[in-house]
Amino acid sequence: MNANDLVVKANNRWKSLYVWQPILIAISIAMIVAIAHKVDWETTTVTNPSEIWESRKITENENETVIVFDQEINDSVIIKGVLKTSPKFEVYSNDTIVLGRFSKGEGIVYSEELYGKTMLNVSGMRILVNGNLDGKFYESEIVTVEATLVERLEYYDKNDQNITLNSEIWVAEPDDVKLASEKDYYYFALEILILGVGTYFTIKRTKNLKEQMGFAKHIALFELKRGMKAPRMIVLGLFFTLFIVGIGWLLGDLQNSQSTFVVQNADDGIIRLAYFTFFVVSMAAIAVSVDSFHRERQSNTLNMLLARPVNRETIVLGKALGLSLVVGIPAFLAQILGLYFMTSAGDMPSLGGMIAFLIFGQVMIFTMITFQLCLAVSAKTGSDVVIYGLGAWLLFAVVWTIIVYIISFVIGVDINAENFENDAKYQTFASRIGLLNPGIVYQMAVGLFTHRTLAIDLEGVPGWLVLLSLVLWPLMCLRTATWLFKREMKG
Known part of the structure; x- marks a missing residue:
């Protein structure tokens, strides 16, 4: 069977589906749109939160701990990711943190200055939001966040020794967090x-x-x-x-x-x-x-x-x-x-x-x-x-x-x-x-x-x-x- 025969057979087959042609075309187009939707979802993220967090480097010396990222101080990025935990459980208060303790995972020392703020977990990346997001966002929601890299100088005790923490963390304002829907x-x-x-x-x-x-x-x-x-x-x-x-x-x-x-x-x-x-x-x-x-x-x-x-x-x-x-x-x-x-x-x-x-x-x-x-x-x-x-x-x-x-x-x-x-x-x-x-x-x-x-x-x-x-x-x-x-x- 040559190519012309195949074309004729396919054409006849398509004509036999006269009634079903619109829905078959619609399903095909819908699948193409769905693929484009997925590609758009993946590519419109300005920065991948996982890649940012994986670039974090922690150096612990005798009297100093340094945490840095590949980005420059005051750099702003727009990320899209998934809230891995509910903000309800990430709001700092007197009942949720121990003052003076260093959190290596979050890159900060707990202090009263954090009360009422929220530490978002966006696809593994930690972002400190200067506000209470309890009830505004929920676990598994997809959000976009405009975050800025800032430098913090803090102190904490470890084995009765005073340690200086020179850390870079990502911060955002409550209005910078939006649903990506x-x-x-x-x-x-x-x-x-x-x-x-x-x-x-x-x-x-x-x-x-x-x-x-x-x-x-x-x-x-x-x-x-x-x-x-x-x-x-x-x-x-x-x-x-x-x-x-x-x-x-x-x-x-x-x-x-x-x-x-x-x-x-x-x-x-x-x-x-x-x-x-x-x-x-x-x-x-x-x-x-x-x-x-x-x-x-x-x-x-x-x-x-x-x-x-x-x-x-x-x-x-x-x-x-x-x-x-x-x-x-x-x-x-x-x-x-x-x-x-x-x-x-x-x-x-x-x-x-x-x-x-x-x-x-x-x-x-x-x-x-x-x-x-x-x-x-x-x-x-x-x-x-x-x-x-x-x-x-x-x-x-x-x-x-x-x-x-x-x-x-x-x-x-x-x-x-x-x-x-x-x-x-x-x-x-x-x-x-x-x-x-x-x-x-x-x-x-x-x-x-x-x-x-x-x-x-x-x-x-x-x-x-x-x-x-x-x-x-x-x-x-x-x-x-x-x-x-x-x-x-x-x-």
């Missing part, structure tokens, strides 16, 4: 707008749209009625309801516990509840959709459906919506009960976190349903259907962590070290590869909405990328399921 909102809004426009024109290109939507509604209601009466759904619904309620109560109780498995706060509790919700609800989602097409083939109802003037896309969409409702309705009720028991035993999570927990839970269910439909279409026999479904659930809900461990070991992370999970390299890798798991994306999205801004770093993954993944997962799964179904029907 404005540009993120513009980029994310552009990405959503592009996807929305693509979806609009794809819908507009659909022939007999009103009639097709009627067919989709009919198929969805049929799947809903049949699914709700299915014994497997009744059993699974009772199981995951009891499980989510029990876990919710436990996570609330652990907020006030001294146990090893202590939950730090209510927002931490709802993030963990999101994980356990995915664990059991994804199993139900796969179970109800695992044989959706195989059962239709066996009963010959699929041929009857295909004999009607209904698009292949409509069939897949109707089934996806109906099966999502089969799982989504009882799951939504179980989530509300789980939240009620968690807040009864513990504190109230943020409103944004609770809304995200409920709404994104439905998105997660739709994603798992459409993902399983891809496998169900590909399955040739009943045994294939079961194996594919079980494999999908095991991959995302059970063995994912093991896979991350193995890949981490291959790329050089020492997984045998104590507390290796706290290693920055491991956390960044685990978060980034987690975008390939819809369950982790759901959990990260809930965690994102417990904060007040998209300018959040989730262990190496910016908040806007989590939301983009949340949008792309169901779109890609639905499109893939439709393509596989159309190919299957063509033989």
Whole structure:
């Protein structure tokens, strides 16, 4: 096959996707914008805070300690980084410091002059802010800081000997610290707008749209009625309801516990509840959709459906919506009960976190349903259907962590070290590869909405990328399921 034949074949293939062309183009453009967003995020930082801090040199002589940086005194830099600790715990007061003690990590001697000031930890770089930032910024938020290098001359005692500290430190005013979210909102809004426009024109290109939507509604209601009466759904619904309620109560109780498995706060509790919700609800989602097409083939109802003037896309969409409702309705009720028991035993999570927990839970269910439909279409026999479904659930809900461990070991992370999970390299890798798991994306999205801004770093993954993944997962799964179904029907 020569180059011309390939071009002709590709052109014909593209023409056959007439209805889907706008959304495919939109997804491609959105991915390009996302890449540009990431590049812009990395390159617009005037100075890397980690590089600045690594350039710090400490010289300890008999009577003098000297701390210097590569930059010149009074040099100002604009940095962008992540708040590694909450400013709430970095405000100096009589209760938090011992006067006269030298802090090597911060490069200062504690004195009353520091009271009311905040020592920010921005991606590992320490910056002394001449003001109290408690309640103004929070841990994991991405900020920009305009900092200036100044020189301080102080004294401290060490082994009954007076030591002179000649140190260079970075300082900033409270107004010089800002959230780095404005540009993120513009980029994310552009990405959503592009996807929305693509979806609009794809819908507009659909022939007999009103009639097709009627067919989709009919198929969805049929799947809903049949699914709700299915014994497997009744059993699974009772199981995951009891499980989510029990876990919710436990996570609330652990907020006030001294146990090893202590939950730090209510927002931490709802993030963990999101994980356990995915664990059991994804199993139900796969179970109800695992044989959706195989059962239709066996009963010959699929041929009857295909004999009607209904698009292949409509069939897949109707089934996806109906099966999502089969799982989504009882799951939504179980989530509300789980939240009620968690807040009864513990504190109230943020409103944004609770809304995200409920709404994104439905998105997660739709994603798992459409993902399983891809496998169900590909399955040739009943045994294939079961194996594919079980494999999908095991991959995302059970063995994912093991896979991350193995890949981490291959790329050089020492997984045998104590507390290796706290290693920055491991956390960044685990978060980034987690975008390939819809369950982790759901959990990260809930965690994102417990904060007040998209300018959040989730262990190496910016908040806007989590939301983009949340949008792309169901779109890609639905499109893939439709393509596989159309190919299957063509033989």
